[in-house]
Amino acid sequence: MANCKPSATPVDTKGKLSTQEGALYDDPTSYRRLYGALQYLTFTRPDISYAVQQVCLFMHSPRVEHMNALKCILRYIKGTTDFGLQLHKSPISTLVSYTDADWGGCPDTRRSTSGGVANVVSESCWIRNLLLELFLPISKATLVYCDNVSAIYLSSNPVQHQRTKHIEMDIHFVREKVQRGEVRVLHVPSRYQIADIFTKGLPKVLFDDFRDSLSVHGPPALAAGEC
Known part of the structure; x- marks a missing residue:
């Protein structure tokens, strides 16, 4: 080919x-x-x-x-x-995780097969604790972006409902981290949900945009005199 x-x-x-x-x-x-x-x-x-x-x-x-x-x-x-993949050195100011998952288990807008928000928060807490042991504590909250409004609402206002009983632990785990100021769950429109490039086929314009966000592109142009 x-x-x-x-x-x-x-x-x-x-x-x-x-x-x-x-x-x-x-x-x-x-x-x-x-x-x-x-x-x-x-x-x-x-x-x-x-x-x-x-x-x-x-x-x-x-x-x-x-x-x-x-x-x-x-x-x-x-x-x-x-x-x-073009890697660039940059200072660590905050940890940003993208997820398009919702909350788990039932056929409504809170449904997810992976408990994505809780998983992301759990991983970020592990990294925060590791950096704390290395004497590099993070003072700012970890930002977790999600494109599901219901999941964001449940992270700070868990609803006791029959359909959400089986995910009660996940809800309270994330809510505790939010109350402590360690995590902020924010809404991101699907248009800016970079994680979509890993979960679905995308039209060219959106795909190119997300690809650039991953720092995947051609080599940088060399200035005159560089080799």
Whole structure:
């Protein structure tokens, strides 16, 4: 595919891959080999993480449409071969975590399969405690951004409701951290939910914006005299 036409994004947003539709791919070993190579590439190209994760789901029995999805990733890489994760040194002022998860368990707006807000708060508390032991305490609250208004409301005003009983511990855990001033759960519109690049296919404009937010881009231009 050295001469293939580049793709603007690594995943087709028009439809989801199926496990049963279409003909089986005639060379599953090649499919798995390509997937394995792409998995390594995600270390420096987190912008393809979601697309690679999707093709991984069908390694046991890949079909033609799955191979086409894998080729779409290769076509995207073809057009961004000079891109990579650009790391920049910056002072630590606050810890920022992005999550699009809600609260767990029931078929309403509080539902989530991962208890995402509580998980993010738990991880941030571990980091805060580690830095405290290293004599680098963080005085500011950890900012946790969520695009679900109900989850944000429950983080400070837990509602005792039959549908939320099974997540009572999560609610109170986050609420305690909020009351202590260690955490602030803030709303972020879906338009600015950077985590979406890891959870769904996005249109080009949004994908490019979030990719830039991850510091994934081409090498910086060299000034005159630099090599």
